[in-house]
Amino acid sequence: MKSVLIKNIKALYGIINDASIQKKSGTEMSHLDSIENAYLIIKDGIITDFGSMNSLPEISLPSIDANNGYVLPSFIDSHTHIVFAKSREEEFVMRIKGKSYEEIAAAGGGILNSARKLQAMSEDELFESAKARLFEVISNGTGAIEIKSGYGLTVEDELKMLRVIKRLKAISPITIKATFLGAHAIPTEFKQNREAYINLVINEMLPKISAENLAEYCDVFCDQGFFTVDETERILIAAKQYGLKAKIHGNELGYTGGVQIAVKHQAISVDHLEYTGEAEITSLKNGNTMPVGLPNCSFFLGIPYAPGRQIIDAGLPFCLASDYNPGSSPNGRMSFVVSLACTQMKLTPEEAINATTINGAYALELSHTHGSITKGKLGNIIITKPIPSLAFIPYSFGVDMIDKVIIAGVEIN
Numbered sequence: 001m002k003s004v005l006i007k008n009i010k011a012l013y014g015i016i017n018d019a020s021i022q023k024k025s026g027t028e029m030s031h032l033d034s035i036e037n038a039y040l041i042i043k044d045g046i047i048t049d050f051g052s053m054n055s056l057p058e059i060s061l062p063s064i065d066a067n068n069g070y071v072l073p074s075f076i077d078s079h080t081h082i083v084f085a086k087s088r089e090e091e092f093v094m095r096i097k098g099k100s101y102e103e104i105a106a107a108g109g110g111i112l113n114s115a116r117k118l119q120a121m122s123e124d125e126l127f128e129s130a131k132a133r134l135f136e137v138i139s140n141g142t143g144a145i146e147i148k149s150g151y152g153l154t155v156e157d158e159l160k161m162l163r164v165i166k167r168l169k170a171i172s173p174i175t176i177k178a179t180f181l182g183a184h185a186i187p188t189e190f191k192q193n194r195e196a197y198i199n200l201v202i203n204e205m206l207p208k209i210s211a212e213n214l215a216e217y218c219d220v221f222c223d224q225g226f227f228t229v230d231e232t233e234r235i236l237i238a239a240k241q242y243g244l245k246a247k248i249h250g251n252e253l254g255y256t257g258g259v260q261i262a263v264k265h266q267a268i269s270v271d272h273l274e275y276t277g278e279a280e281i282t283s284l285k286n287g288n289t290m291p292v293g294l295p296n297c298s299f300f301l302g303i304p305y306a307p308g309r310q311i312i313d314a315g316l317p318f319c320l321a322s323d324y325n326p327g328s329s330p331n332g333r334m335s336f337v338v339s340l341a342c343t344q345m346k347l348t349p350e351e352a353i354n355a356t357t358i359n360g361a362y363a364l365e366l367s368h369t370h371g372s373i374t375k376g377k378l379g380n381i382i383i384t385k386p387i388p389s390l391a392f393i394p395y396s397f398g399v400d401m402i403d404k405v406i407i408a409g410v411e412i413n
């Protein structure tokens with residue numbers, strides 16, 4: 001069933017009639033256009049019509065009764081690391097007992113722990129576990145996703161991760177974008193010779209990834225204890241020569257210049273932003289880089305939240321993503337991200353929905369096909385249970401308000 005009529009929608013939210021709108025900024029983010037008592041028509045996977053039930057046209061299509069649930073565009077999760085080998089709850093317990101994320105990383109845990117486990121796992125096993133996570137988040141309402149490498153940290157293992165992502169693309173009902181994150185951490189054997197690892201990323205990994213067409217973007221963990229601004233810049237310049245645009249991990253652990261270097265290199269997005277002040281906001285205003293907050297990570301690690309409220313109040317766009325990964329966010333549920341954005345960053349429900357739909361689409365260069373209820377875009381939607389209001393979604397944190405998920409007109413079970 002790629003064509004479907006959805007009727008008896010309590011309210012159809014996330015309508016953007018102007019298909020040229022790619023993102024929402026500042027006060028625009030508080031507007032989430034809607035039609036009450038609505039219908040929506042998806043034909044051959046594409047949204048072709050919507051309106052009030054009073055003007056429902058005569059058509060014969062298979063239909064779904066929304067039963068007075070709300071309909072929203074699917075979430076876009078623009079930042080994940082769902083290809084990984086094992087969970088890391090032992091580090092979670094170490095943090096409860098007082099160790100910090102950075103201390104654990106400096107002692108060879110964290111990303112390096114995940115890398116050792118991933119290096120020991122076959123491509124097939126990685127594929128199966130990542131596939132299960134992919135379908136888990138689809139059932140939770142994610143309608144397009146970005147997946148990063150970065151737990152390989154050797155030429156072969158980074159390629160292995162990216163090949164897994166390529167295989168996921170081939171079987172996925174939702175669009176996947178792949179990001180190369182070879183510069184996620186300096187492997188232990190290169191600790192005394194960082195330069196050699198950066199050269200490996202630039203001279204060996206990037207050419208092979210490009211030759212196999214394995215990634216759309218290049219990411220660097222530009223932060224204290226990880227990669228410097230200068231190292232980040234070198235990697236981004238090299239990646240650009242292979243046609244990879246930048247998406248940066250920046251300012252999670254300090255005011256490290258990650259935002260400024262991302263903007264300077266016209267990164268599509270700069271993500272984390274727990275340490276964002278006036279200088280970072282000014283820099284963002286001088287570019288088109290999407291700021292992305294990852295509130296799950298702040299919740300789980302007990303670090304500050306990105307100042308989403310101040311970023312929006314400065315007139316900027318703001319996006320939210322799950323950062324689903326075994327270290328800092330072992331959860332990919334976008335509805336929980338929306339709840340945290342409301343309770344901790346003081347975004348309104350409308351702002352948080354825009355941040356996880358149209359602005360997520362911008363952060364993956366998918367605004368032409370995803371992120372809103374717009375004629376001509378993909379019919380990727382969420383139908384909620386019968387709930388009293390839109391705000392009930394973030395209000396009922398941790399509980400799933402989704403009744404049905406439809407991807408390109410097909411109901412996903």
Ligand code: NIG
Binds near residue numbers: 111221252
């Ligand atoms: O986005 N901060 C860098 N990378 C991931 C965490 C990786 C890990 O701890 O495994 C993040 O939080």
Ligand code: FE
Binds near residue numbers: 079080081249323325
């Ligand atoms: Fe991340």
